[in-house]
Amino acid sequence: MSAPGSTGVGPLGREVDADSRARTHLANERTFLAWLRTGLSLIAVGMGAAGFLPFDLIPGFPYVTIFSVAFVVSGACLVILGASRFASAANSIEIGNYNPDATPMFVVAFVAALLGIMAIPLVFLLR
Numbered sequence: 001m002s003a004p005g006s007t008g009v010g011p012l013g014r015e016v017d018a019d020s021r022a023r024t025h026l027a028n029e030r031t032f033l034a035w036l037r038t039g040l041s042l043i044a045v046g047m048g049a050a051g052f053l054p055f056d057l058i059p060g061f062p063y064v065t066i067f068s069v070a071f072v073v074s075g076a077c078l079v080i081l082g083a084s085r086f087a088s089a090a091n092s093i094e095i096g097n098y099n100p101d102a103t104p105m106f107v108v109a110f111v112a113a114l115l116g117i118m119a120i121p122l123v124f125l126l127r
Contacts, residue, residue: 021093028089035082039075042115046071057125067118074111081108 050068057064081104092098 024093025090028086028093031089032082032086035085036079039078039082042071042075042078044075046073046075053122053126057122063121067122070115070118074115078108 046068049064049071053064053068055062055064085104089098
């Protein structure tokens, strides 16, 4: 094992700074934890909406149920996506071939915007 701050040769024949590699892996872990927190927050909002909003807010249409389930499913998917990205990034960091992918960011932004749009009728119906 190398001493802290020393360099070695990585899998692709490039020099690797052990401290830099460790910082990169720790940043990857913090990023996963942010995905996890966000996913758990969405799940909590969905559960809260299911528990506290009136069930028959729109008679004959289960809007609150759909809204709540959308939040819970989005949160669970976000946790899975975060774990997948964590594993992929960790592997890429190890082999020295990390290439960021912006597609998940656009998907998450779209889902968050969609959930926000779904919340607008609730604001009017609850006032």
